[in-house]
Amino acid sequence: MGCRTATLPPPDASNEPAIIGMDEQLLQARAGVPQALAALVRAHQRSVYSLALRMLGTRDLAEDLTQEVFMEMTDNLTSMQSSEHLTFWLRRVTTHRAIDQLRRRARIEITSLDEETQHSGGQGTGGPAISAAEKLDPVWHRHLRLLLAELTPDARAVVLLRYQEDLDPMEIAHTLGMSINTVKSHLKRSLEFMRRRLNVAADTRREDHST
Amino acid sequence: MNEFDDKPSSGDEQLESQLRDALRAVAPSEAFSEALLARLASERTRRTGRYSGWWLPASLAAAVLVAVGAVEHLKAAHEREMGLEARREVIEALRVTNQKLDLAYQAVRTQSTSLSEGDPGA
Numbered sequence: 001m002g003c004r005t006a007t008l009p010p011p012d013a014s015n016e017p018a019i020i021g022m023d024e025q026l027l028q029a030r031a032g033v034p035q036a037l038a039a040l041v042r043a044h045q046r047s048v049y050s051l052a053l054r055m056l057g058t059r060d061l062a063e064d065l066t067q068e069v070f071m072e073m074t075d076n077l078t079s080m081q082s083s084e085h086l087t088f089w090l091r092r093v094t095t096h097r098a099i100d101q102l103r104r105r106a107r108i109e110i111t112s113l114d115e116e117t118q119h120s121g122g123q124g125t126g127g128p129a130i131s132a133a134e135k136l137d138p139v140w141h142r143h144l145r146l147l148l149a150e151l152t153p154d155a156r157a158v159v160l161l162r163y164q165e166d167l168d169p170m171e172i173a174h175t176l177g178m179s180i181n182t183v184k185s186h187l188k189r190s191l192e193f194m195r196r197r198l199n200v201a202a203d204t205r206r207e208d209h210s211t
Numbered sequence: 212m213n214e215f216d217d218k219p220s221s222g223d224e225q226l227e228s229q230l231r232d233a234l235r236a237v238a239p240s241e242a243f244s245e246a247l248l249a250r251l252a253s254e255r256t257r258r259t260g261r262y263s264g265w266w267l268p269a270s271l272a273a274a275v276l277v278a279v280g281a282v283e284h285l286k287a288a289h290e291r292e293m294g295l296e297a298r299r300e301v302i303e304a305l306r307v308t309n310q311k312l313d314l315a316y317q318a319v320r321t322q323s324t325s326l327s328e329g330d331p332g333a
Contacts, residue, residue, distance in 0.1 A: 142233075163230040191223060
């Protein structure tokens with residue numbers, strides 16, 4: 001992965017003039033209106049925090065990174081050309097910072113999934129954090145997230161951007177500064193790895209139930 | 212895995228669906244959220260205050276430096292000009308002196324020639 005800089009090009013810089021499409025909230029935040037800045041943070045904190053949490057594995061590290069990213073965002077608000085650019089910037093900076101941290105750490109800590117599940121139980125703003133499916137099978141989903149923590153930092157970022165942020169491979173490539181083929185390769189290998197491990201887990205479960 | 216593989220399978224689609232459910236975004240705690248907003252607000256105020264407190268003295272200092280620099284530059288230019296003028300005057304004085312010496316030399320030479328012509332025994 002290339003340079004990890006805070007000053008990044010807008011995703012669609014060639015398509016539209018800078019100011020067109022910028023929403024009022026961003027304009028007000030740029031002008032220094034505190035309520036607008038707070039609204040921007042609230043609108044994006046779930047995404048940033050979740051990326052940080054699942055990349056880094058612990059709540060403390062995730063909160064530190066979230067704070068760092070939003071501090072940097074306020075310093076760079078004037079360079080944000082649209083709300084889409086802001087979203088792109090936040091994802092990019094969060095994933096790059098997290099990957100840098102993981103590379104510096106000799107060994108990653110596996111997410112305390114009880115902490116995440118307990119923590120996501122409606123304390124935050126903006127709706128229910130646990131899906132109905134997870135309420136039905138939280139153990140299975142915890143297992144999936146544990147498998148995610150076993151992926152390399154780059155692969156983990158790719159999987160998170162794909163399945164948490166719902167980006168397509170082209171958008172992921174743009175966000176992470178990778179080629180589209182690298183993104184597809186990460187996705188394919190990660191899914192194969194997870195499927196293999198899940199099959200083993202499912203077999204174990206069946207054996208446990210039968211005994 | 213329809214868009215990444217040539218042969219999609221129901222197993223891939225099921226796994227992708229499970230991943231989407233498992234990786235749904237979670238919100239940070241309300242306490243963290245409030246602390247973050249407070250920190251951002253105070254940092255912004257501090258930076259704004261720091262900027263407004265700094266820029267006036269900094270501008271004044273810069274203006275004084277520019278003025279001092281300009282005065283020094285003008286002074287140096289004036290001194291250089293005075294030096295050149297003095298040099299020109301010295302050269303002019305030397306030239307005039309040289310002319311006078313030439314004239315005196317010519318006069319002495321003319322006088323000595325006429326004296327030798329008027330004294331046949333010499």
